[in-house]
Amino acid sequence: MAEPAPLWTALVLPVALAGAAVVTAGLDAALSASAERGRTASARDFLVRVAGPLREGLRLLVQQRRRTKAADTVLGRLGVVLVPIAAVLAGVVLPLGFTAVSDLDVGVVWFNAMEALAWTAVWLTGWGPNSALSLIGGYRFLAQGLAYELPHMLAITTAALGAESLRVGDVVSAQQELWFVVRMPAAFGVYLLSAMAMSFWGPFDQPTGQDIAGGAATELSSADRLVFLGGRWLLLVVTAGFSVPLFLGGGHGPLLPGWSWTLIKTAAVLGVLVGCRRLMPTVRMDRYMKLAWVVLVPLVLLQALIVAVFVLNR
Amino acid sequence: MLTDVTFWVLAVLAIAAGVMVFRFDSMARATYALLTSLLCVGGEVLLLGLDYLGVVIVLMMTIEMAIMAVFMVMYMMNPAGLMPMTMVHNAKGAAAICLVVFAALATGILLAPWPERRGKPPADPTKALGMSLMGPQMLTMMTLGMALFATIVGTVVLATRRGRYDRFGDDLGGDHVVGPGGGAGR
Numbered sequence: 001m002a003e004p005a006p007l008w009t010a011l012v013l014p015v016a017l018a019g020a021a022v023v024t025a026g027l028d029a030a031l032s033a034s035a036e037r038g039r040t041a042s043a044r045d046f047l048v049r050v051a052g053p054l055r056e057g058l059r060l061l062v063q064q065r066r067r068t069k070a071a072d073t074v075l076g077r078l079g080v081v082l083v084p085i086a087a088v089l090a091g092v093v094l095p096l097g098f099t100a101v102s103d104l105d106v107g108v109v110w111f112n113a114m115e116a117l118a119w120t121a122v123w124l125t126g127w128g129p130n131s132a133l134s135l136i137g138g139y140r141f142l143a144q145g146l147a148y149e150l151p152h153m154l155a156i157t158t159a160a161l162g163a164e165s166l167r168v169g170d171v172v173s174a175q176q177e178l179w180f181v182v183r184m185p186a187a188f189g190v191y192l193l194s195a196m197a198m199s200f201w202g203p204f205d206q207p208t209g210q211d212i213a214g215g216a217a218t219e220l221s222s223a224d225r226l227v228f229l230g231g232r233w234l235l236l237v238v239t240a241g242f243s244v245p246l247f248l249g250g251g252h253g254p255l256l257p258g259w260s261w262t263l264i265k266t267a268a269v270l271g272v273l274v275g276c277r278r279l280m281p282t283v284r285m286d287r288y289m290k291l292a293w294v295v296l297v298p299l300v301l302l303q304a305l306i307v308a309v310f311v312l313n314r
Numbered sequence: 315m316l317t318d319v320t321f322w323v324l325a326v327l328a329i330a331a332g333v334m335v336f337r338f339d340s341m342a343r344a345t346y347a348l349l350t351s352l353l354c355v356g357g358e359v360l361l362l363g364l365d366y367l368g369v370v371i372v373l374m375m376t377i378e379m380a381i382m383a384v385f386m387v388m389y390m391m392n393p394a395g396l397m398p399m400t401m402v403h404n405a406k407g408a409a410a411i412c413l414v415v416f417a418a419l420a421t422g423i424l425l426a427p428w429p430e431r432r433g434k435p436p437a438d439p440t441k442a443l444g445m446s447l448m449g450p451q452m453l454t455m456m457t458l459g460m461a462l463f464a465t466i467v468g469t470v471v472l473a474t475r476r477g478r479y480d481r482f483g484d485d486l487g488g489d490h491v492v493g494p495g496g497g498a499g500r
Contacts, residue, residue: 072342106369117372149377166366
C-alpha cells in the first residue's frame with residue numbers, strides 16, 4: 001500500500017522528471033556521438049557529450065522564434081505545452097519506492113487519460129503552424145495512436161486485473177511475491193512497444209520523421225521546440241517509469257530501500273528502450289497497424305484471459 | 315467552499331467553451347473548444363466523487379475529439395479546414411428551436427416533482443458500477459458490445475479499397491499481388 005506524500009512533492013515532481021529526462025537524453029546523445037565520432041578519450045570528453053542536449057536546450061532558449069503565415073498560434077502553442085504538462089500529470093501516480101505524489105483510486109486509468117491528452121497534443125502541434133509537413137506529422141501520430149493505443153490499454157488493464165485494483169499502490173503490493181512480468185510477459189512486451197510509440201520515439205518516430213523534415217516539430221523553433229522535444233523525453237521517462245509499478249514489482253527488491261529499486265528498474269527499462277532505438281529501424285505506420293490489430297490485440301486479450309482465470313482461481 | 319468554487323468555475327468554463335464551439339470559425343478550434351467543455355464536465359463528475367467515471371470521460375472524450383477533428387476537417391468544403399468557416403447554419407430557425415427546447419427543459423426541471431434522496435452513496439462507486447454493468451445490465455452491455463463490434467467490422471470492410479482477396483486471389487493462395495490501391499501489407 002502506498003503512503004500519501006506531502007504536498008511539496010507535487011512541486012519536486014516536474015523537476016525530478018526533467019532531471020531524469022536530461023540524463024537519459026544526455027546518455028543517448030553520448031551513445032550517438034560515440035557511434036559517429038568514435039569512443040571518447042577522457043571522462044571530460046564524455047561529460048561534454050552528455051551535456052550536449054542541455055547545451056542544445058540553452059541554445060533554443062535564446063533562438064529567435066520563427067513564424068509561419070496564417071498559423072493557428074493558440075492551438076499550436078496549446079499542443080506544445082500540453083505535451084510536458086500531460087507527461088508530468090501522468091507522473092503524479094508514479095510511485096518512488098512506495099510513495100506517489102497522489103495514489104489515486106483509479107491511478108491506472110488516470111495515467112492512460114493523461115497519455116491520451118499527450119496524443120492529441122501532438123496533432124495540435126502539427127496543425128498549428130499551417131504547414132504541410134508538420135500537418136502530415138500530426139496526422140501520422142493520430143494513426144500511430146490508433147495502432148498502439150488499444151494493445152496498450154489492454155496491457156495496462158491486464159496488470160490492473162492481476163492486482164484486482166485500479167490503484168497503482170495495490171498493483172505494486174500484489175507483486176510482493178512474484179513480479180507481473182513473470183505472470184504476464186506478453187502484456188509487458190506490448191507495454192514496452194507502446195511506451196516507445198507513445199513518445200513517438202525510436203522505431204516509432206515517424207510523426208517527427210526525417211522523411212518529412214521533422215514532421216510535427218518542423219516549424220517549431222526557440223522555446224516552443226525546447227518544450228515540445230523536452231516534453232517528448234519526459235513522456236518517454238514517465239512511460240518507462242510506469243512499467244516498474246505495473247510489471248516489475250515497483251519498489252520491491254532485496255537489501256536496498258524501495259526508492260533505489262524504483263530508480264534502478266526505471267534506468268534499466270530506459271536502457272532497453274534507448275537500446276531498441278539504436279537497434280531497430282523506423283517502423284512504417286500501416287505495417288505496425290496491421291501487427292497491432294492482427295497479432296498484438298489478440299495476444300494481449302489471450303494474456304488477459306489467462307490472468308483472469310488465474311485471479312478467479314486464487 | 316472549495317468544492318463550490320470548483321463546481322462553478324468548471325460549470326462556467328464548460329458552458330463558455332460550449333458557446334465558443336459555435337463562435338469559432340475554424341473546425342479545429344471548434345472541436346477543441348468542445349473537448350474543453352467535455353473535460354470540464356469530466357471534472358464535475360470527479361467532484362461528485364465518481365472517480366472512475368470522471369477519468370474515463372476525460373480519457374474517452376480526448377480520444378474521441380482527436381479523431382472527430384480529423385473527420386470534421388476532412389468533410390469541410392474548404393481544403394484542410396484552415397480557411398474560415400461557420401458552425402451555424404439556418405441561424406434564425408436554429409435559434410427558435412434552441413429557445414423552445416431550452417424553455418421546455420427549464421420548465422420540466424422547475425415543475426418536475428423531484429424525489430427525495432433515498433439510500434447512501436456506496437463506499438466504492440467504481441465497484442458498484444462494475445457490479446451493475448456486469449450484473450443486472452450484463453445483457454444490455456453484451457448486446458451493445460456486439461452491435462458496436464459489428465459496426466466497426468462493417469465499416470472497415472466497406473472502407474477497404476483492396477482487401478486480402480484482391481491481393482492474394484480468391485483462395486488466398488496466390489503470390490503477393492502487387493498492384494494499385496491501399497491496404498496494409500502491400
